[in-house]
Amino acid sequence: MMGAQPFETIVGAHHAEIYRYIRRVTSRATEAEDLSQETFLRAYRAYRTLGPEANVRAWLFAIATNLTRNHFRSEKRRRVAYQAASIERREADPDGPESEARFGEAKVLLESTVGRLPLKQRQAFIMRKIHDLDYEAIGQSLDCSAESARAHVFQALRKIRLSLDGQALAPTTTEQPR
Amino acid sequence: MKGKPQNCLEIEVDLVAAATGDAEPGAVHRVERHIDFCAPCRGEFHRYREIDGAVGALRRSPAAAESVARAREGLESRLADLRSRLVSYRIFPSPLGHILIARSEHGVALVEYLGERSELAASRLSRATGVEPQEDGADIEALFRELLEYLQGDRTRLPWALDLRLARSDFHRAVLHATAAVPYGAVTSYAGIAAEIGKPAATRAVAQALRWNPLPIVVPCHRIIGTSGALTGYSGNKIGLKRELLAVEGIRAVGTPRDSHVARQTLYHYERNEQREYCLPTCGDIARRPIGRVTLLASRALADSLGLVPCTSCRPDLHPLAV
Numbered sequence: 152m153m154g155a156q157p158f159e160t161i162v163g164a165h166h167a168e169i170y171r172y173i174r175r176v177t178s179r180a181t182e183a184e185d186l187s188q189e190t191f192l193r194a195y196r197a198y199r200t201l202g203p204e205a206n207v208r209a210w211l212f213a214i215a216t217n218l219t220r221n222h223f224r225s226e227k228r229r230r231v232a233y234q235a236a237s238i239e240r241r242e243a244d245p246d247g248p249e250s251e252a253r254f255g256e257a258k259v260l261l262e263s264t265v266g267r268l269p270l271k272q273r274q275a276f277i278m279r280k281i282h283d284l285d286y287e288a289i290g291q292s293l294d295c296s297a298e299s300a301r302a303h304v305f306q307a308l309r310k311i312r313l314s315l316d317g318q319a320l321a322p323t324t325t326e327q328p329r
Numbered sequence: 330m331k332g333k334p335q336n337c338l339e340i341e342v343d344l345v346a347a348a349t350g351d352a353e354p355g356a357v358h359r360v361e362r363h364i365d366f367c368a369p370c371r372g373e374f375h376r377y378r379e380i381d382g383a384v385g386a387l388r389r390s391p392a393a394a395e396s397v398a399r400a401r402e403g404l405e406s407r408l409a410d411l412r413s414r415l416v417s418y419r420i421f422p423s424p425l426g427h428i429l430i431a432r433s434e435h436g437v438a439l440v441e442y443l444g445e446r447s448e449l450a451a452s453r454l455s456r457a458t459g460v461e462p463q464e465d466g467a468d469i470e471a472l473f474r475e476l477l478e479y480l481q482g483d484r485t486r487l488p489w490a491l492d493l494r495l496a497r498s499d500f501h502r503a504v505l506h507a508t509a510a511v512p513y514g515a516v517t518s519y520a521g522i523a524a525e526i527g528k529p530a531a532t533r534a535v536a537q538a539l540r541w542n543p544l545p546i547v548v549p550c551h552r553i554i555g556t557s558g559a560l561t562g563y564s565g566n567k568i569g570l571k572r573e574l575l576a577v578e579g580i581r582a583v584g585t586p587r588d589s590h591v592a593r594q595t596l597y598h599y600e601r602n603e604q605r606e607y608c609l610p611t612c613g614d615i616a617r618r619p620i621g622r623v624t625l626l627a628s629r630a631l632a633d634s635l636g637l638v639p640c641t642s643c644r645p646d647l648h649p650l651a652v
Contacts, residue, residue: 158408162401162404162405162408166397166400166401166404167397167401170396170397170400170401171397174396180396183396183400184396184399184400184403187400187404188400188403188404188407191404191408192404192407192408192411195408195411195412195415196411196415196463199417199465199468200465257383258383258386258387261380261383261384261387262387265387279351280349280381280384280387280388281384281387281388301346304351305342305345305346308345308349308377308380309345311380312345312373312376312377312380315380320379320380320382320383
């Protein structure tokens, strides 16, 4: 009749992670706030129909991933509309990649490189490397196969490798996250 | 990366995966063998490991806890709002035409006869304010099954939690509560309900309120009739249905479909008294007193279950009515 645990438990267990995921993908706090809330509102509507065996965490990531994609799509439409009306607007985001890159610090450079990845690659990369989702789950989120999800992560790493070419990285090679 | 040998190109995917801790054991082994003798790839491998380490550092610097907390707080209030609005429903074909059943997290909010139509637009749910209808499945199906059992006489109670949000006023809610308290197999009148809620002059308003009963069958407005015993209005023009619902409970009506009366001579009568005695319809002039002051009961078993005792003068216990 309903998912195995009460919805409050789901919120408690996953909200912070979903917020951080969206925050990384969008790199804006206001959007992360709104989209993470939207994710759970959607989940609440569908929760009753979720089977007891379902992987709730992967399911939430899929909802968040789709919402973020739709958000960027309509954002892009809005921007195109603005341009058509020739109201050229500069992005005045102080956390924006351009201003950060000047610091040249590896971590900042890495973050800005991730921020410039195509959306699907960025989502796949963050789900895999920051949140440890398996490729099956990532594929479901991105509406593609596990193999394609793996390919997205590979492409992301390649781009990061190229953009960090010649950049000294902190000696963290011995500290493997996995 | 130009001019890479073919075998270096071929192993690139595995190399990246192995360096970033994401490869199958077989692939790791292949990569190790390759970088043993290929210095450029060995360099790449270490570079990717460095990158992986830097990515690892990224995951240890998550967003500030206070922005997470703020987002969470906003979520709680939006969730509470959604919960209060969300009503799930389903529409079922039934012998009585399509029936819509809707429930909120508090309880069942609507049972509606839709007749021929089978879409949400035909329902008052689509016009209710502050309600977000959502089509839903299994638990409402269970309600429908119980309803069918009830209609077939296989069940005498629908012990559902109710949500009276579609009631139009406090008066409406009071009428529904009083009606819900009329037991299976008993009949009273609009005037009787009006008296029950302390508004004895509001007979017509009670009838009007029950006309808009959001929970027919569950809140048994079919057990409420005219003081004379006439089966007046049910859900518009469904007097025949009212008659059937009463028949299921052992209350017979006589007359034409347009002009039906309950057959009082087949029912036990109870008029409130200190001894809590119930009577045969032949006891004194009890059968001429208005329904509402008198409650009609289908069986002695019902009278017993209500804690009533047989009248010591007419002795319904010694002369039970023919079933």
